[in-house]
Structure formats: C-alpha cells, structure tokens
C-alpha cells in the first residue's frame with residue numbers, strides 16, 4: 324500500500340485534529356449511525372488513554388469511537404476517493420455514514436477503503452472509526468482479558484510497555500486517478516561504480532508505465548518503460564549510514580497524457596551478511612544506538628513530528644548510527660526521516676510477548692506452555708504471518724531498513740517454537756530476499772536451549788546480566804556475559820549483536836558504590852558490557868535498552884514506568900548518555 328503523497332495526479336487531506344470520542348456503550352446500539360453520545364473530544368493522532376482523567380476510559384477494554392465530518396473537495400469529481408488509517412491500535416472498523424467500509428486487525432500498519440461510491444465531491448459525510456485495544460491469545464501482540472476481584476474487565480499482557488490504544492497516527496482522505504499505480508517495489512544493487520535500480524510497478528487497470536530516476540537535484544539520470552525492469556546509474560551516489568543520499572523514482576502511467584504520477588525515494592545501497600560480518604555497500608557495519616519506543620507524555624504512542632526531530636537530534640548528538648523499532652512498526656514518517664538522514668533501522672513486527680514463562684509473577688503456578696492450542700496457536704501464527712506481510716509490504720522500499728526482526732523475546736527454548744517460527748522465517752525470506760532476517764533472543768533461551776537461531780541470519784541478543792541476574796554485582800555479571808557470548812560464537816558462525824542491554828536509573832539518584840537504580844550503576848553496567856563486546860570477535864553491534872524512559876503497566880519492577888532510558892521520558896540526558904556519547908563519537912571508536 325503506497326504512502327499518501329500529493330502529486331500532479333493525487334491529492335491528500337490529513338484529517339488530524341479533534342474528533343468526537345466515546346467509549347462503546349456495549350448495549351447493542353450502533354453508534355456510527357448518528358452523532359456520538361456525550362461531549363468528549365480526542366486528539367488525532369494520539370493514544371486516547373492519557374488524554375482523559377477518567378480511569379474507566381484509560382483502562383477501558385474493548386471498543387471506543389472516533390467521529391467527525393469530512394468534506395470531499397469539489398475538484399475531486401471523476402477521481403477515486405479513499406479513506407486511509409495509518410494505524411488503529413489494535414483493531415479498527417471504518418464507517419462512512421451508515422456503511423462499514425473497512426476492518427483491520429494489527430495496530431501498527433495502515434489500511435484503507437475506496438469510498439468513491441459512498442461520497443460526493445463538494446459534500447460532507449460522517450466518518451466514524453471504532454478502535455479496540457483488546458489483546459487475546461490470537462492477536463499480535465498477544466494478551467489476555469481477566470476479570471478482577473472487583474468484577475472489572477482488565478487487559479493483561481506480557482510485553483513491558485503500556486497498552487496504548489486509539490488512533491496514534493494520521494487518518495487521511497485521498498484522491499487517486501481511476502487508473503492508478505497500486506504498488507511499487509524497488510531493489511538496488513551496486514556493480515563497480517554503477518548503481519542498479521530494479522523496479523516492479525503494479526497498476527489498477529491497464530496503462531503504459533514509464534519510470535524516470537531523478538537525482539537529489541531533480542535531474543534525470545535514467546529512464547525506462549514497462550512495468551518492471553532495471554535502471555543503471557553510472558557513478559551512483561550511494562545511500563550510506565550517516566549520509567542518506569536519495570534519488571527519486573518517478574513512476575508515471577501514460578495514456579497520451581500522464582494519468583498518474585507517484586514518486587518513490589530510492590537509496591542505492593546493498594545489505595549482506597557474510598560470515599560473521601554485517602555489510603552495507605560491502606563495508607563492515609557496526610550498529611550503535613538503541614531500542615526505542617513511540618512514547619511520550621499525554622500523547623502515548625501518538626506520532627509527533629517535534630519528538631521525531633528531537634529524537635533524531637539526540638541520536639546524532641550521542642553518535643548513534645541506528646535503532647530498532649522495538650516492539651512494533653513505527654510511523655512511516657520515522658522511516659522517511661531515517662532514509663533522509665542516513666540512520667540505519669532494524670524493523671520489527673509487533674510480535675512481542677510470545678513467552679508465557681515471562682508472566683509467571685508471584686502466582687506460584689507453573690506457567691502454561693507458550694505454544695499450544697489454548698495459548699499461542701495456529702491462529703496466532705496466521706496473525707503473525709499477516710503482520711510480517713504488512714510490515715514488509717509497507718517498508719520494503721526504505722533504504723534505512725537493513726533487517727527484519729520477526730519477533731522479540733519469544734520462548735524459543737520451548738517445544739513448539741521451531742514449528743511455529745520456521746514457516747514465518749520462510750515467508751519473510753520469500754517476501755523479501757534482499758534483507759537479512761533476525762529475532763531478538765531472550766536471556767533464558769541461551770545458546771544451548773534456543774531452538775530457532777539457525778533459521779535467522781544475525782543473532783540478536785537481549786541481555787540483562789547485572790540487572791535481572793547478578794543485580795548489584797557487575798564483576799559476576801561480566802563473567803556470565805562473556806561466557807554467554809562466547810558460547811553463542813562457538814555454536815553459530817553468524818554475526819552477533821546486542822539489541823538490548825541496560826539498567827533502570829532514577830535520574831538524580833547517585834552513589835559511589837554499585838547501587839542499582841543510580842545513574843552511576845547504569846553507566847558502569849554499560850561500560851562493563853562494552854569491555855566484553857570489545858573482546859568478542861564477530862560482534863557487529865550494540866543497541867542499548869532504551870533510548871528514553873517509557874510508560875509501562877504498573878508493576879513491582881516499575882517505578883512510574885521503565886527507567887532504562889539513557890534519556891528521561893522528556894529527553895533529558897542521564898549520566899549514561901554522556902558515557903555513550905564519548906564511546907560512539909570517539910575517533911576510531913565504536914561507530
């Protein structure tokens with residue numbers, strides 16, 4: 324599905340702003356058939372949870388409603404009119420006046436509906452969107468709805484970030500021409516100093532396809548005709564980490580005149596895993612950076628261009644060259660920005676929490692098996708496959724994306740893990756043969772217990788030696804970490820990187836001793852990890868957990884959320900930020 328863009332043949336209207344809002348009355352009524360009851364309004368884009376002070380809204384399990392009127396521009400006569408939702412977390416239903424026009428599950432990928440037959444240029448219609456934040460054993464991510472002792476429905480889940488819900492990204496009204504470009508796939512290769520750009524264009528209806536490649540100044544450097552082919556660019560300027568040079572592939576449908584025109588930004592670069600190296604444009608690449616979250620006060624997971632700019636400024640300041648979209652696909656604006664600024668991205672699905680042992684808590688009951696007909700089952704896997712399809716389809720043309728991460732910390736040591744993941748790894752490779760695939764391994768599925776690492780190209784490890792184990796004892800943690808990494812090196816001849824390591828730190832808490840939660844302990848723990856990384860061959864990167872503090876569900880391990888950020892939630896640096904900056908910006912240092 325192509326990102327909405329204004330072109331010579333297409334127009335877009337962002338429906339951001341205030342929408343009427345209501346919690347679903349759950350009384351069998353049909354709220355979309357008229358004006359929503361009550362006087363609540365909600366901001367779009369934003370998660371709805373923290374906008375209101377009423378806990379019944381914040382903790383609501385099930386459907387809520389957004390509604391507004393929309394006027395179709397007069398000039399759109401003869402065009403197709405689409406409504407597109409960039410994300411409805413975690414399920415959405417779209418109604419135009421009284422008609423249901425789209426349904427979607429999966430909270431972080433877009434969906435759209437052609438509403439041409441239901442609307443009229445120059446006139447208004449009522450747009451209602453129902454959104455559900457409910458998670459079950461068959462959704463991605465999974466969760467469970469319980470009834471509390473007080474009789475309230477409560478959403479529980481096994482991932483460590485707050486279950487924000489709503490419309491966290493833009494909603495759009497779009498016009499596209501009757502015969503239009505449906506999809507474009509771009510691949511790139513390098514032959515000597517020549518860049519090779521492969522393209523495949525899908526159209527909705529018969530039309531002649533013409534493509535032109537423009538350089539960053541808008542000058543044409545190559546052209547071709549036909550729905551697929553190859554463009555060659557002598558002396559190509561490559562897309563590189565730190566220097567996001569972009570060409571534009573201008574795709575045009577021609578029938579005497581140009582009937583549709585759609586530009587795709589193109590970065591010419593290659594990605595390859597060879598032996599224990601991760602190569603970008605044939606050069607070994609070492610990842611520095613973070614696992615991030617889309618998270619800020621009040622907006623929750625709502626996309627915000629100000630945070631986008633500021634977060635990338637901080638990445639630059641600290642010397643980070645990359646991040647992982649933990650634990651779900653981020654807004655497309657984020658990837659566009661990374662493309663333009665040469666930041667490298669590991670792009671992750673929302674498959675987090677496929678690990679029932681993690682939720683054991685203090686119940687005294689043994690955890691259920693993760694993979695079984697009652698828990699993570701075939702239906703979950705179908706939803707996971709769909710999440711992979713939608714992620715790759717949405718993000719395949721971003722040069723910044725160098726690897727797909729299919730899941731975070733699954734129970735890869737449990738029976739059933741291999742049968743669950745093997746078809747998903749195969750699917751991802753079929754959908755995109757050009758990028759390596761990975762998954763983030765949990766500490767409890769160590770090198771001798773894990774059953775799936777060989778299905779992937781890069782070993783990504785999340786490790787908390789010195790925090791969840793050997794807490795307050797960095798000397799022991801160092802021994803354990805090094806033994807762990809060396810065993811992975813022995814078992815798999817693949818590149819290894821750390822996709823999570825870190826410690827919670829309360830900003831302002833200090834000590835001269837190894838005292839967990841202090842800023843010094845967080846910094847010392849990172850320092851210890853770096854010593855070990857620098858002793859391991861075939862190690863290709865370090866991404867700290869986390870870029871910034873973030874909201875979680877309440878819990879005895881969490882003080883106002885997860886405090887493993889090296890920046891606070893409002894993006895002020897802790898001591899660890901200065902340590903990382905020193906390491907990642909040192910001449911000849913890592914990164």
Ligand code: GCB
Nearest residue numbers: 483731732785823868885887
């Ligand atoms: C992890 C998870 C991450 C958590 C982190 C933590 O392993 O992947 O989502 O936030 O640990 O801080 O516990």
